[in-house]
Structures are given as C-alpha cells and as structure tokens.
Amino acid sequence: MKAETMPQPARFALPAPLQGLTRRRLFWPCATLALLLIINGAFNPNFFSITVKNGHLYGALIDILNRAAPLMLVAIGMTPVIATRGIDISVGAVVAICGAVAASLIGGTLIIQNGTPVYVSQTPMALALLIALGAGLLCGLWNGALVAGAGMQPIVATLILMVAGRGVAQLITEGQIITVYYEPFFIIGNGFLFGLPVALYIVAAVALLMLLLVHRTALGLFIEAVGINPVAARFAGLNARRILIMVYAFCGVCAAIAGLIVASNVKSADGNNAGLLMELDAILAVTLGGTSLAGGRFSLAGSLIGALIIQSLTYAIYSLGVPPEINMVVKSVVVLTVCLMQSDSFRATLLQHLRREPR
Numbered sequence: 001m002k003a004e005t006m007p008q009p010a011r012f013a014l015p016a017p018l019q020g021l022t023r024r025r026l027f028w029p030c031a032t033l034a035l036l037l038i039i040n041g042a043f044n045p046n047f048f049s050i051t052v053k054n055g056h057l058y059g060a061l062i063d064i065l066n067r068a069a070p071l072m073l074v075a076i077g078m079t080p081v082i083a084t085r086g087i088d089i090s091v092g093a094v095v096a097i098c099g100a101v102a103a104s105l106i107g108g109t110l111i112i113q114n115g116t117p118v119y120v121s122q123t124p125m126a127l128a129l130l131i132a133l134g135a136g137l138l139c140g141l142w143n144g145a146l147v148a149g150a151g152m153q154p155i156v157a158t159l160i161l162m163v164a165g166r167g168v169a170q171l172i173t174e175g176q177i178i179t180v181y182y183e184p185f186f187i188i189g190n191g192f193l194f195g196l197p198v199a200l201y202i203v204a205a206v207a208l209l210m211l212l213l214v215h216r217t218a219l220g221l222f223i224e225a226v227g228i229n230p231v232a233a234r235f236a237g238l239n240a241r242r243i244l245i246m247v248y249a250f251c252g253v254c255a256a257i258a259g260l261i262v263a264s265n266v267k268s269a270d271g272n273n274a275g276l277l278m279e280l281d282a283i284l285a286v287t288l289g290g291t292s293l294a295g296g297r298f299s300l301a302g303s304l305i306g307a308l309i310i311q312s313l314t315y316a317i318y319s320l321g322v323p324p325e326i327n328m329v330v331k332s333v334v335v336l337t338v339c340l341m342q343s344d345s346f347r348a349t350l351l352q353h354l355r356r357e358p359r
Contacts (some may be wrong), residue, residue, distance in 0.1 A: 140252020
C-alpha cells in the first residue's frame, strides 16, 4: 500500500535576485538607512519636505546631512586605519584639540571701523586653520609613529592620545569655553553654498579625494595588503610602516577638519566636551558600512552611509521622544541588529532555522 503523502510545509527562501542583492556589501547599510528614514517619515509627516528660505535648503534631511558632516569626516579617516587592522580611539580628543587651536587663534577682537564696531580675527584666519590642521596632522603622525615605529598595539597607542588630548585641549583653552566672534569663521559650520551647507562640500571634497586615491591608484590595494598580512606585504616590497603612518596621519587630518566644523558650528571651543565619544560613533559607522575590523577590506561609501545611519537613528530617538537615559541602549540594540544582519554566518543560521521543518 502506498504511503499517504503528507503535505509539506512551505520552506522559507528568498528569491534568487534578492539573494544576490543581499550579498552586496552596501545592501544592509542602505536598507538600514532607508528603514530609519521611513520610520522617521511615519512619525513626522514633514520629515521628507524640503523648503527654500533665502535661497537655502532647509528640512529634516538637510539637517541630518549637516549634523552628520563631522562624523562622516572622522569615519572617512577611520576607515583606512581599520582596514590595516588598526583603530584610532583618539579622534574625539583630536577634534577637541584642533577646535581649541582654531578658536584660540581666531577669537575675535572688537574694533571700530568707519565708526562701526566689528570683530576681527586675532590671527589671519587662513593661518589659524592651517595651524589647526597641522595640529591634527601631528596627532596622527604621533599615533602612526607609536603603532608603526614603536610597535605598540593601536588601541594602546591611541589610548595615550585619547587621555592626554583632552588635557591638551583644556590647557589650550585654559579650562574655559572659548567663544569665537569672528563671523567669517562661522561659514565653515553654518554657511551655505548653492543652497547646501558648506560642511557637506567639505565632506564631499575629502571623500572624493580619498576615493580617487584608493581607486585610481594602488593605494587601496596597499592598504588592504597591509591589513591582510603586514609581514607578507613587507616581503612583497611594500613599506608597511610608511603606509601605517600615512593612514594614521590622514585620520588625524580628517579629525582636525571635523574639529573646525564643530567649533564653527557652535561658535566656540570646549576642550572638555567637543568630540566627546565621537570615536565610538566613528568606529560604529565604519563597522556598519561593512569594513572588517579584521582588516583587509574597507568601503568608504559604506562608512559614509554608516555615519548617516547613526545620525538618522539619533534624530529618530529624539523625535520619537525616547527618554534620554535609554538613548544609548536603543542605539546599541539597533547597531547590534544591523551588525548581526551583516554577518554571513548569522544569516545562514537564521535561514537554516526558518527552513527547518516543524516536528
């Protein structure tokens, strides 16, 4: 007698085109960002609306992009560092140092010109900005020298500057909040150009420069080679130490630019709070963007999307009225979920569980 055929439960399986799409590196970061934007739009009917006032674009989306600019810059600098198996937890302190340097040099002195009181810069603004960027470069070179020259673990080497940097920033500001009165300095963090915030053009310029360097030259391959196996890279003829110093120096310069934007945006320099915990957000942004903490693989575009994810999440938390005391918990849960969904082994385990036939 032929056994009765029992109806088989439907197995969960993604369509083939969708399976290929989910394997793309930027799929999950883009999907997460889109989901957060949809959630924001669901609770705020005017979230996607953009208005024009005095020739400038205003709206929630513009605000997210503008506020994410410093984090995007720090994430751009952090990406090649992590790609070489390193990490830089001093970028927040570098932001504070460079903002303090620029604010203390520019400040603002009230004078009378043609009978009108105006504030002038204590130091030529271009020179002050160059000195601040130079300070960031020196911080990066210091970290690179400790990692590549002294052979220290990256987290230990950058921890030194992370701790000392806050003290240096407070020494520069003498423990006070330095207010900047020189109006041209405000253009960096609050100005508009062709309707968009000036900070976005700065981010675009730095990102484009880095993309050209890693895609149009062999620099990207060199960074990945050092991240995969620095010893093998050295035997292959690469100067791994020089590359390491270079990526940390670049990270320091990016943090310096972010410090200028932060100081310009708030029109002051606070050595104690400027860039506070930004290093953690930058690491999260790079991780969310698909860059491997094990080194050897990185995505600049992914890091930019990761920074936008964090800023969109912050916007959603505040707009939804989530109590401030659980903000970090909510952010951690979302970041954990995204990281798990990016994990190939976790997705495979999850799909295997969904396909399992009920007993």
